[in-house]
Amino acid sequence: MTPDLDTLASDFRRDGYLAVRPLFDAARIAEINQELERYIAEVMPMMPPEEVYFEDRADRGTLKQMQKLGEYDAYFRDLFETGPVRDLATAALGEEAVPKNLQYFNKPAGIGQPTPPHQDGYYFHLTPCRAVTGWLALEPVDEENGCIHYVRGSHRAEGFRPHGRSNVLGFSQGITDFGTPGDTAGTVAFAGGAGTFLLHDARTVHWAGPNRSPTRSRRALGFVYFGASARVDEAAKAAYQARLNAELKAGDKI
Template sequence: METGNAQDLKEAFRRDGYVFLPGFLSPAEVGELNEQVNNFISGAVPAMPKELVFYEDKNDPATLKQLIDMQKFNAYFDVMLNNSKFKQIAEFLLDDVAIPKTLEYFNKPPKIGKPTPPHQDNYYFMLKPTEAVTMWLALEDVDAENGCVRYVTGSHRHGIRPHGRTQTLGFSQGITDFWNEDDQAKAVAFPAKPGDLLIHHSMTIHWAEANRTENRTRKAIGLIYWAESAKEDAEAKAAYQKKLHAETL
């Protein structure tokens, strides 16, 4: 990465709350990654704990929508999360040592892939300071029809918005006062090609629409890194868990 371009990238991340890196992986790298994902789904998923595997329809394996902590079950994904250019760019953007947290798989099956509700990751992470990044890597063509990622530009600079319970499996909390005039004015969508990478700050508002297509999936890999200086707020986490418990009574 050239020095000038690198500085521009960091400034854009701090200003907008996200950066878009087209072609972060080459076609050959994407091909290898897709092969590894397919092998993982057929080989490792049947033995994974059920709380790490989500389906749109539990009775239909073809509706697999999310896998969590893939790095714990496969050496390829362990290296991808812990010793790769993904971690390097996380440390560059965070200006800190990056602590790898998880590598996930996401899909929105055709016709039934539900929307991802608007949310801020730090509502779940509960970090002080709120320094963490989430990466989203397209494994195939993604556009408005099958659910591309969307952001509210600059939203990472305005604190945590109120969140409430949603009906979306894997994304239990969503922003309750979303789509005000500021959200509408600053919303941006990111159609992506295989190998394109999006990186956003843990406070950036983001969401994705449903997959409305008849026969196209929407597959992607997610990676999460916390800055070493970011510590979990134990008091906030306890309050959150109490709130979740009350909601399920």
């Protein structure tokens, strides 16, 4: 479908997120899933270990996350850099959306861990914090297998909520004071079918539950874009990444 960019950008400014159900039809999602299977079989084995996360590294069926798909494969680079996802990011930001990271996320059946409440901008080290993250469901998602929840309007608060070590693979920091009356009242859950697309501000508080389904996974792609005006504190980012990689290696996660 062709989304109404003006309406969606207005939703984004008001709520801190937007939703398109679906952004891609069944045929395109089938194509993306097929290309993903190819990528996992052919490309993933050549990726640096710090860019591939498993719930249990001894069990290759527990693949949880992959980073920078667009850097290793032309199909995913095109999906990331051209077409409706980047158009939506540009409309939401009100400036050029610069592609930064295309990620794969999964919550394996029965063992997929919860995603702690967090704000993406806390990880990004940007000034100003002008960035968005898109999320594309590759299969149906609901409360049982871990749909995303947003706190409506949370992007308008000054600065970031306090974050601390979460011990959740792939989401190293979580909000430590989450659960206020405002959090509860403002929460919106986003169940949807394959092809559902969400886009949120880097300051928007969000999280997802565990995968309690014994049979269904919860596979998705994440698209990170920075606004052209944003600048990265490279020293802070590098120090954070070094600490994270050391912790993951110590825990035999990468």
